[in-house]
Amino acid sequence: MKRLLTIILFITAACATSVAQTLPFRTYSIERGLSESVVNDMIQDNEGHLWVGTSYGLNRFDGIAFDNFYSEDGLLSNKIFSLYEDREGAVWVGTDRGVNVIKQDSIHTLSSLKPLESSTVLSIYQDNRGEFWFATDGEGIWHLDRNKNLSQYLKIHGMGADRVRDIVEDSEGILWFATRDGLTKLENGNFRTFTTRHGLPDDRLRDLIISNDTLWVASRGGLCYSEDKSFHCFTEQDGLVNNRIQSMSKDEDGNLWLGTEEGASFFEDGRFTNYSVEEGLENDIIYATHYDHEGNIWFGTFGGGITLFLGNQFKNYTVEHGLPNNVVTSITQDHKGQHWVSTYGGGIAEIGDKQFSILNADKGLVDNKVYSLNMDEQDRLFIGTRWGLSIYENGIFQNFDETELPYRKVRTVLDPKHSDGIWLGTYGGGIIQYKDGNFRQYTEDEGLANNTVLAIEENTDGSLWIATHGGISKLENGTFTNYTIADGIPNNGVLDIYSDNSGALWFATFGGLARFEDGNFETITAADGMPNEVCYFIEQDNHGFFWIGTNQGVVRFDYEGYSSSADLQEQYFKLITQDQGLVANEMNTGASFKDRDGHLWFGTVGGVTEFNPDFERNNDTPPNVHIERIEVSGKSIPLDPYLEIGSDNHNITFEFIGISFSAPEQVLYKYRLKNSDEGWQKTKQRSVRYSALMPGDYTFEVKAQNYNGKWSRQTAQIRFTILAPFWLQWWFVGLVIVALVAIVVFIYNYYRVRKMVDIERMRVRIASDLHDDVGSSLTEIALHSDFLQTMDVSDGLEESLQQIGTQSRKIVSSLDDIVWSIDARNDTMGDLTDRMQDYVNNVLSDRKIHYHFKGDMQEKLEVPVKENLYLIFKEAINNISKHSNAQNVDVTLAMDDQNFMLSVKDDGTSSRNNRKSGQGLSNMKMRAKRIEADIIFDDEDGFEVRVENHAS
Known part of the structure; x- marks a missing residue:
C-alpha cells in the first residue's frame, strides 16, 4: 500500500508543478555599468538623473548608461552612504x-565641513530655513x-x-x-527621545x-506611525514581509x-x-528605496545592484x-476559470490556482506541437x-490524425454559434x-483564397x-468571396481576425491592420504611426x-482617439516591450486571449504574459532632455553655453538623452539645426x-518623447559658430583689400611719378631748347640790329633797326621768364625768391629802395x-619802381600744405590810383584768378599787394 501511494505521489509530482x-x-x-553591487542610497535629481551611492563609487544613471565617480574624481571616499539634493x-x-557637494558636474569639498571628514555621514537634510543637518555613525548630528x-x-x-x-522635518518645523x-x-x-517604553x-x-x-x-x-502622542x-x-526595515x-x-532584509512590501490601506x-527581485536584502518621477519604485540591494x-x-x-515549453501558441479559459496554454513542442499546460498540470503526448494528446486551443460551451x-x-473532455482525449482527417496540420479551430459543426483551418x-x-x-478549388489558413472568425450574420496567406475569404451560403490588396487590405498575408465591440472586423496582416465595416476596408500601417x-x-x-x-512587442492602439482626431502629432500607439514587463518581445500568430476578468494573455516565443489593463500605468511624466556630449572631428569639447568651432572641423556630433526609466529604448527625439x-x-x-x-551661427535644438507620447517640456539647445576659413575672415579680407588698394596706389603713383618725371624732363628740354635756340637767335637778331646801326643807313632804317633790337631784347627778357617758369629745375620757392631778388636788384637798385625777403625755401610750387x-x-615791383616814393619793400612768400601767400608791401605814400600802370592791377587780378587765389590791394600805411589761396 505504501509503495502504491509513493508511485501515485511520484506520478502526481511529475504531472503537476507549483504555479509561479x-x-x-x-x-x-x-555588468550594466554600476560601479558596485552593494547600494546604500538613491535619489533622483530635478534633471531626471538617478544617483546611486554604493560601497565603491558614486553613479549617475540616465536610463541607458552610468557615469561613475570615484575618489580620483574628487570624492572624499569611494564608500557612499547618503545622497541629498538641495533646493x-x-x-x-x-x-x-565626510561630505562632498556636486554642482554643475564638478565635485566640491566645503571647508566649513572639514570637521566631518572623520565621520561616516548616514543622512543629509535641508530644513525649511535652508540650513543643513548631517547624521553620522557615532558622532551625533552636525x-x-x-x-x-x-x-x-x-x-x-x-x-x-x-x-x-535619518532626519526628517514635519509640517510644524519639528x-x-x-x-x-x-x-x-x-x-x-529641546530634545526628547521616544523608545520601546513609548510603544x-x-x-x-x-x-x-x-x-x-x-x-x-x-x-x-x-513599521510604526505616530498619532496622538x-x-x-x-x-x-x-x-509585513520582514520586520527589519x-x-x-x-x-x-x-x-x-518598504525595503527589508527579506524583500519589499507595499503598504496601502492597511x-x-x-x-x-520569487516574484522577480534580484536580491531580497534591500538597503535603499526610491520612488521616481515616473511612478516607478527602485530598490537598492545588498549585492544585487x-x-x-x-x-x-x-x-x-x-x-x-x-x-512545458516557452513557445506559446494559444490561450483559452474553461468554465471553472482555469487557463489553458498551448505550446509548440511541450503540449498543453493547465494553470490552476496553485499548480501547473501538463497534458502532452504521453497523456494521450495527438501531438506535442500544438497550434491552437478552443473551449466550447x-x-x-x-x-x-x-x-x-x-478533443479533450472529462480527462479523456479523442484524437483525429492523418488517417481520418483530410489534412493533418490543424492551425486553428472554431466552434461557431450560428452554423453547424466545428471548423478547422x-x-x-x-x-x-x-x-x-x-x-x-474546402480548398482553393472551391474558391478559397489560399490553402494556408491561420484564423477563422464568425460574424454576427453567421x-x-x-x-x-492569399488574402481574406468570406464563406456565406456555401459561396466564397475573396478580398486582397486590390480590395484595400494592406497585405495578402493575413494572420488573425477579430470582431470588436461594435461588430467591425479587424484583420492582422504582415503589412499592418485592416478594419472592415459597411463593406469598406480601412488600413492602419506604419505610415499611420504603427510601430x-x-x-x-x-x-x-x-x-x-x-x-x-x-x-517587437505588443502595441496598444487607441482607435477611438485615432479616428476622431485630426491631430497626426498625437500618440495613439504605445509599444509595450520587455522593458515594461513582457516576457518576450516576439509574439506568436493568434496567441492572444481576453479572460473573464478582462485580463489579456499574450503568447510569445519566450513564455506567456498575463496583463491586467486595469493596472496599466500611463507614464504622463515627460522626459527630461539633455545634450550630453559634443564631438568635433572625433574629439570631445566642453559643453559651453556658446561655442566657436574652427573651419577645418567638418564633422560635428551631438549626443543627447531623454531620461525615461520606464522605457529608455523607446524614447523618440525631435531635433533641428537652426540656420541650416x-x-x-x-x-x-x-x-x-x-x-x-x-x-x-547655428543653434542645435532637441526634444524627447517617452513611449506614452509625452514630449519634454523644455528644449535642450546649444548655440555655436562655425568660423570661416582664414581667407574668409574679416581681418584677412581687410588685409587683402588694403593690399589691393596699396598695389593700385603704388601702380598709380608709379605711373604718376613716372609721368611727372617725363614731364619734368620735357620741361627741362623745352626750356633748354627755348634758351639755346630761340633765345640765342633773338639775341643774335638784336646784335645784328646794333651792328647795322653803326653803318651808314638812312634815318628811317636806323629807327627800324633800333626798334628791332629793342623788341628783340624785350622778347628775350620775356622768353627768359617763360624759360625760367618752364624749367623743372626751378620749382622750389627758393628758386622763385632767387628770381624775385634778381629782378628786384635790376629794377630797384638804382632807386635806392631797400627790400627784405621772407619765406619757406623748400616747398615746391606747381608751374602755373x-x-x-x-x-x-614783377607787376608790383614795377609799380613800386615807377609810381612809389618808397624807401623799403617787404616781400613775404609762404607755403602751408596746399595754401600759399605772397605779400609785396612798401612804405610809399602814393595812392592806388597813382600805382596804376596801364592794365597792371587788372593783369594782377587776372593772374590771381588763374591760380584760384584772392588778391588784395591795401593802401593803408603804404601799399600792399597780397595774394592768398586757401585750398579746400
Missing part, C-alpha cells in the same frame, strides 16, 4: 570620510547654519544616541532623528518619512514602499503586498515557472496540432468542417471570415483599446552628426602758381 510567475523587475548591476539643485554626498557655522549635537546634549540613521536608541525630536531647541517595537531605527502629515518610523522590529505598529504578523519611500498617494526573489519595479500589471510564466477543449485534432489544406462525425474539406507592420494578433480590452502583437534650412527631424538614435557646415606769382610780383 515573475513580475516586471528590471535589474542593473556591475538649488546641488547633490550632497555623504561618505565615510548642524550647518546659514552663516556657515558648524555645531554638533551628541547624546550628552539630549540626542537618543550618537549613531543617527526635526525628527532616527537613532540606534530611539526616536529623537528637536522642538524649540516602539525596537529602539534601533533605520528610516523616517513624512506621508500625509504622518510620521512613519522604520525599525528592526517593524502614541505609536501604532505593523509587523510580520500583520503581513531598512528603507522607506512613498508614492504620489502617500502609500509606502494591507501589505510583498515581493521577493539596483532593481526597477514597473508595477504588477504583468505576470509572466515560463518553463522556469512550470510551462460544453467545456470540450479542441486542440489543433501538427499531427491532427484532439489547416496549414496547407484549406478549411475543414467537422459535423456529425464527418469531415468536409458568415465565416477566413484569414489565409511595426507585422501584426500577429489583435485583441480588444474592456476599456476599448486594441492590443496588437508584433515581433532644415526643419524638425525625428529619430530614435541618441546622436546626430553634421558634416561640412557652412560658416555661420610759380609763373603767375612771379608775374604778379
